[in-house]
Each structure stands twice: as C-alpha cells, then as structure tokens.
Amino acid sequence: MSDLDNFRQETKEWLDKNCPPTMRSGAPSNAPVDEVWGGKKAKYKNPESKIWLDRMGEKGWTMPTVPKEYGGGGLSKEEVKILNEEMFAIGARQPLLSFGIWMLAPVLLEYGTEEQKQKHIPKIIKGEIRWCQGYSEPGSGSDLASLATKAEDKGDHFLVNGQKIWTSYADHADWIFALVRTGPKEPKHDGISFLLIDMDNKGVSTKPITLISGKSPFCETFFDDVEVPKENLIGDLNKGWTIAKKLLQHERKFISNFGLAAAMGSKKDVVSIAKKHFGELDGEIANPIFRSKVIDHKMKEHAFGLTLQRAGDEGGKASAVASMFKYYGTEHNKRRHELMVAASGINGLAWDGDEFDQDEKNLTRAWLRTKGNSIEGGTSEVQLNVISKRVLELPSS
Ligand SMILES: Cc1cc2nc3c(=O)[nH]c(=O)nc-3n(C[C@H](O)[C@H](O)[C@H](O)COP(=O)(O)OP(=O)(O)OC[C@H]3O[C@@H](n4cnc5c(N)ncnc54)[C@H](O)[C@@H]3O)c2cc1C
Structure with missing residues (x-):
C-alpha cells in the first residue's frame, strides 16, 4: 500500500470511530443541529457538536494544512483531499465555522x-476563541482606507478610540x-495598522443592529479609551494595509464557495423544488421554459x-x-436563490403561517440573506474595480 492509501485507511477508521452519529448526514436523529462557531460564550444544544469539535480540533483537522507546531494537522494537499473525500463519504458536518480559520x-x-x-x-484551530472582523466604519466601507478609528502610541500600549x-x-x-489609524499625518493607506483586541478589555462595547x-x-462596535498592549500589533506600524488586503483575499476566496450549491440555504435543490411546483415529465421538470433556465444555471455552476x-x-x-471568484460565486448564489423562489410558485416568499412548510419559510430567509453576499467582503462593484486594476491591469482612467 502507498503512503496515501495508508493515510486513507487510517482516516476512514479514525472518522468511523470519532465522528458522532448526529454529526453525519442521513443519521436517523432528532438531535438539534448547532451552528458551531466555538469561543468562550458558545452554547451547544447538541452535546455531540462539542465532542466533534474537540476531537477534530485536537487532531488539527479544522485547519488540516497548518503545521503541527501551531496545532494544525500538518497534512499535505493530497492528504487534505483524501480527508475531505472521506468526510464527504460519511456526510460529516464541518466541525467549526470560524473567521479565525477563514481569515485571521x-x-x-x-x-x-x-x-x-x-x-x-x-x-483558533480548537475553536476556543471566536474572532470577529473590525474593518468597516460608518464612513468607510468600499473606501476602507479612509477609516478613522485611531490608536495612539502611549509607550507600552496603544489607546484606541473609534467605532466599527x-x-x-x-x-x-x-x-x-x-x-x-496610527499615522494620522501619513497618506491614508500608509497610516493604518492591524491590531488584535481582546473584547473583554475595558472600553470595548457592542450594540447589535436589529434587522x-x-x-x-451584526453589531456596532465601540472603542472608548481601550488600552491595547503593543504586542498585539501584527506586522509593522503603519503597514497594516498590506495585511488588510491579504486578509480580504482570504475572505473573498472563502466567500466564493457560496457559488457552489452545497452552500447556504440549499437543503432543497432548485430541481426538486421545480418538480414539486411544475410537475415531472419523464423524470424532468415538466415546464420546458423553466427547465431550460435550470439547465443553463446548472451548467454555469458546474463550470464554476x-x-x-x-x-x-x-x-x-x-x-x-x-x-473574480468572489464576484462570480456571490452573483451566482443570488441567481440560484432567485430561481428557487421562482420555482416555488405561489409558495415562494413564504414568511409565516401554517399554509407554508418550514423549508419554504427558510428559503425566503436564505434568499434575503444572499443579497448580502455581494456586499460582504467588498461589493461586486469593488471586485470589478480590483479585477480591472490588479488582474487585467487596465489603465485607471
Ligand atoms: C452580511 C454582511 C456582513 C458583513 N460583515 C462585516 C464584518 O464582519 N466586518 C466588517 O468590517 N464589515 C462587514 N460588513 C460590511 C461590508 O464590508 C461593507 O458593507 C462593504 O464593504 C460596503 O461598504 P458600505 O456598506 O459602506 O457601502 P458603500 O461603500 O457606501 O457603497 C455603497 C454603494 O456604492 C458602490 N461603490 C462604492 N464605491 C465604489 C467605487 N469606487 N466604484 C464603484 N462602486 C462603488 C458600492 O458598490 C455600493 O453599491 C458586512 C456586510 C454585510 C452585508
């Protein structure tokens, strides 16, 4: 047996022994389903969610390619592919959702x-600490580099004041x-630093924004005279813009996956919804116009x-x-949800009431949520600007 075959065998056995029954799709269970984000404030409705997180975290398999010395799995690209295939084979849930993993x-x-x-x-790997992202400010979204939250050098610490x-x-x-902002006099991109702040620090407060x-x-986050140790500065002073951009690239790479049908709100596929509403003819969606729309959509999804x-x-x-991937993936995810709502016929846009089933109500919420996909992590217009400047290298004006 080759090393990779051995690895597959061991992985299979490990998953079989350690992935709890309710963490596998298809397992007959009424156990509640958690969205597992970890952190000190986490609450688990299903104890097996925590067991699964702990086991995968201990193994380093929530970030399988990260070197073992930092708690990761230390796996090669080929081994990660095998791990994903074996997890997929038993329908294993992702043990942890995490801005720490995707971005920081x-x-x-x-x-x-x-x-x-x-x-x-x-x-981050063990899900012990939950992170959030303090980029946008009331006056700084697309023009992120205009941000105003300031961090003043006070010798052994920074004093942070402002709002996200x-x-x-x-x-x-x-x-x-x-x-x-650590360099108020420097040109705007050259006066930004990247700082890690403990939310338990005195002066940090949050105010949820109710939709x-x-x-x-999401929340408004306030910093009032927050003392942050100097050791929490990542990279050099005033060089945070480079790190900020790199983190956005990781974020955008992650968000791109929303374009694949396995992402949010897709427990029911557009095909099954359309068959329910339009009926079936020879195993296909009966309505030929809608069928061709779905075929076109599915081909694009496959190519993506x-x-x-x-x-x-x-x-x-x-x-x-x-x-490029963020732009296409998020616009595609929005189109998929539009199609699913259209395929639901008069049960599309269900919100409340006994005449709708839970899937229909969930779909409306998921459809609304997708509208944010082309805004979060930078809007579609901003992605097009980046693509024209940085990928295609077109002249700016
Ligand atoms: C679901 C969701 C989650 C989010 N989570 C976070 C988070 O955790 N942390 C965080 O820091 N932020 C977060 N954001 C904020 C997000 O990053 C910003 O909303 C986004 O960057 C856009 O900024 P803005 O809302 O200020 O819009 P604006 O920048 O005011 O843009 C308004 C409109 O103008 C267009 N526009 C602006 N500038 C240009 C330009 N140069 N060229 C062409 N068009 C332009 C935009 O495309 C948009 O259509 C989140 C947003 C959403 C929707």
Missing part, C-alpha cells in the same frame, strides 16, 4: 511573529482583529466548480484573483 490564521501565518502564531493559532460597524457576530466574539427579520447578525477546483489544484494562493 492565514495572515498570522504570513505576517505574525513566532510568539503571536503560538499564542493565537492553536486556539457591520461587525458580524461581535456580541458573540472573544477577540476582534481591527484596522486602526427587519428580527435577527441581529471545476474552475475553482482547477485554481486550487494549481496552487490556489490568495491573490487579487479571489475577486
């Missing part, structure tokens, strides 16, 4: 000191990675999936190219 840890690996890596990455907005899940987070749906997925896979196989490092 990759830039810490690139820009952090050895001490910073040792301190933060293992806790749209900070997803800040009220559940333990720490925030934030962009702050029309009643949910509060293959392109993402090829980019990954060819190295897939975070770069400006992530803007």
